[in-house]
Amino acid sequence: MTIRFLFLGDVVSSAALRKIHEQVPKWRRQWGLDCVVVNGENAVYGRGITPEVCTDLYAAGVDCITTGNHVWDQREIIPHIGKDDRLLRPLNFPDTMPGSGSVLLRTESGAKILVVNIILRLFMHDMVDDPFTVMQNLLQKYKMGRDVQAITVDVHGEATSEMQSFGHHFDGRVSVVVGTHTHVPTSDYQILPGGTAFQTDAGMCGCYDSVLGFQKEGAINRFRHKVPRPPMDPDEREDVTLSGLFVEIDEKTGLAVRVEQVLSGGVLRQSVPQIAADAA
Numbered sequence: 001m002t003i004r005f006l007f008l009g010d011v012v013s014s015a016a017l018r019k020i021h022e023q024v025p026k027w028r029r030q031w032g033l034d035c036v037v038v039n040g041e042n043a044v045y046g047r048g049i050t051p052e053v054c055t056d057l058y059a060a061g062v063d064c065i066t067t068g069n070h071v072w073d074q075r076e077i078i079p080h081i082g083k084d085d086r087l088l089r090p091l092n093f094p095d096t097m098p099g100s101g102s103v104l105l106r107t108e109s110g111a112k113i114l115v116v117n118i119i120l121r122l123f124m125h126d127m128v129d130d131p132f133t134v135m136q137n138l139l140q141k142y143k144m145g146r147d148v149q150a151i152t153v154d155v156h157g158e159a160t161s162e163m164q165s166f167g168h169h170f171d172g173r174v175s176v177v178v179g180t181h182t183h184v185p186t187s188d189y190q191i192l193p194g195g196t197a198f199q200t201d202a203g204m205c206g207c208y209d210s211v212l213g214f215q216k217e218g219a220i221n222r223f224r225h226k227v228p229r230p231p232m233d234p235d236e237r238e239d240v241t242l243s244g245l246f247v248e249i250d251e252k253t254g255l256a257v258r259v260e261q262v263l264s265g266g267v268l269r270q271s272v273p274q275i276a277a278d279a280a
Helices: 014-033 050-061 077-081 131-139 160-171 218-225
Strands: 002-008 035-039 064-066 102-104 112-119 150-156 176-180 198-199 204-207 240-250 254-262
Touching: 002 176, 002 254, 014 077, 014 102, 014 204, 014 240, 014 254, 035 112, 035 150, 050 077, 064 112, 102 160, 112 131, 131 150, 131 160, 131 204, 150 160, 160 176, 176 240, 198 240
Parallel strands: 002 035, 035 064, 112 150, 150 176, 176 198
Antiparallel strands: 002 240, 102 112, 204 240, 240 254
């Protein structure tokens, strides 16, 4: 038996949220998905997330929402996150911050999936705890094949070298390591030698005729005229690409047996798994 897992990268616009509402329920049926995780830290005007958006994503069939450096940008999320165990903030934030960095989910068949959210440090937050040590400590409590059937990790980071180092360090000890934050999908999706599915960055859910999902003019003005904080509004056109990673995980070992990039809609080359829901 396998666990079918779908991860979708940073959601940038309201148009992307609507596309998720349209597509995720179909994919859950067509692909027989057991677990869907979405990074939602840019879902509200490109900055942060609100309780209402969390409710909408759960209603669309999302099981868990990860975040990153923009998690606190919408202030109403601060009192909410401690009451919503399926909304994660990075595990290596200080313990004094509200919320949790991991959650144990259970599929309809009874399989246990540990979902983890980590933020990296290079060009990001040097004041957070060491992501490697924090992840290592968590794995002292959870082992695939003994305590859980799968472990998936969203590594939110800027530097591709740090993302890849994290993936190789934990190869064979977790099921999936997938990067977020750069909003650019990488083509290095693979199963590492130890059996961990890996992609440096899943990309974003948004309009790719843009600059990282935002209207082009503001970003161009920033670089041409050195505007320190130009107005940056999400591109709300409906020409949205949902970008992510599809993984099949062996329930006995917790290791990946299949990995495929997901690029659906919009201007990018299309890539979706050809799979029947009853083929497991």
